[in-house]
Amino acid sequence: MANHIEELKNAIVELEADKVISSVKAGLEEEANPMDMVEGLQAGMVEIGNRFAKGEYFLSELIMSGEIMKNAMALIEPKLAGLEQEYKGNIVIGTVKGDIHDLGKNIVIMLLKGSGYNVIDLGVDVPAEKFIEAVKEHEAPLLAMSVLLTGCQDPMKDTIKAVRDAGLNDVKVLIGGNYIDEKVKEYCGADYFGTTADEGVKVANQVFGA
Numbered sequence: 410m411a412n413h414i415e416e417l418k419n420a421i422v423e424l425e426a427d428k429v430i431s432s433v434k435a436g437l438e439e440e441a442n443p444m445d446m447v448e449g450l451q452a453g454m455v456e457i458g459n460r461f462a463k464g465e466y467f468l469s470e471l472i473m474s475g476e477i478m479k480n481a482m483a484l485i486e487p488k489l490a491g492l493e494q495e496y497k498g499n500i501v502i503g504t505v506k507g508d509i510h511d512l513g514k515n516i517v518i519m520l521l522k523g524s525g526y527n528v529i530d531l532g533v534d535v536p537a538e539k540f541i542e543a544v545k546e547h548e549a550p551l552l553a554m555s556v557l558l559t560g561c562q563d564p565m566k567d568t569i570k571a572v573r574d575a576g577l578n579d580v581k582v583l584i585g586g587n588y589i590d591e592k593v594k595e596y597c598g599a600d601y602f603g604t605t606a607d608e609g610v611k612v613a614n615q616v617f618g619a
């Protein structure tokens with residue numbers, strides 16, 4: 410099984426779309442843990458990011474990797490979402506203004522849905538007003554934001570300030586992304602942070618007392 414995950418990681422790093430899809434299908438047939446497959450793909454995406462940073466890959470490769478990841482996730486998603494159950498509560502989520510990365514956010518959404526939450530997805534490049542509107546409309550006790558660009562810390566900070574200025578003082582704010590840490594959380598004024606999708610579920614369970 411571990412071989413499969415390694416194969417998946419290498420295939421996405423080399424942008425071998427057909428191999429990624431056939432590996433995912435083989436994994437699903439063998440009832441591999443879907444989260445292990447997601448982690449394999451994610452590890453591959455980190456390596457793609459490293460190659461991009463070193464100038465070995467260009468924007469076209471980033472775009473291609475995003476497409477491959479999306480197609481692979483479409484196959485894995487039904488296994489992650491789990492069984493329908495009564496909602497534990499509403500969570501509003503979106504990628505912060507200026508940032509259009511959404512593959513990680515979509516995994517967080519799948520896990521939250523699979524854990525019984527009703528997730529309102531606002532998409533990417535979400536302005537503060539849209540977050541505020543949705544939190545009010547859905548009376549959501551938890552607002553989650555995704556961010557991958559380090560340059561988007563200030564928009565995140567401004568969004569949280571706008572949420573508080575709108576009188577939404579009870580809503581808990583969770584920020585997530587692979588570079589987020591306690592320092593970024595403090596800087597932005599968030600209540601919680603998470604660097605993986607399952608940390609997001611843990612925070613939700615804490616906020617909703619589930």
Ligand code: B12
Binds near residue numbers: 462556608
């Ligand atoms: C694919 C990709 C793209 C795709 C995105 C496609 C899409 N639909 O999302 C495209 C091509 C559009 C893209 C564009 C750009 N990208 Co890009 N991209 C990536 C790449 C290679 C992979 C990201 C990814 O999808 N990973 C897989 C997913 C599953 O993992 P994840 O996103 O980390 O999500 C997990 C965790 O972070 C966490 N998480 C995420 N959100 C949340 C939310 C909550 C609430 C919680 C709890 C957890 C959580 O849980 C997720 C699952 O476990 C990264 C490399 C990297 N190391 O991240 C660069 C990277 C993020 N991109 C980068 C850059 C620079 C750009 C561009 C500026 C490039 C350019 N010159 O135009 C643009 C920015 C566009 C914009 N305005 O946002 C840099 C950012 C550097 C920085 N310091 O900010 C990176 C790090 C690459 C690099 N090493 O240089 N990119």
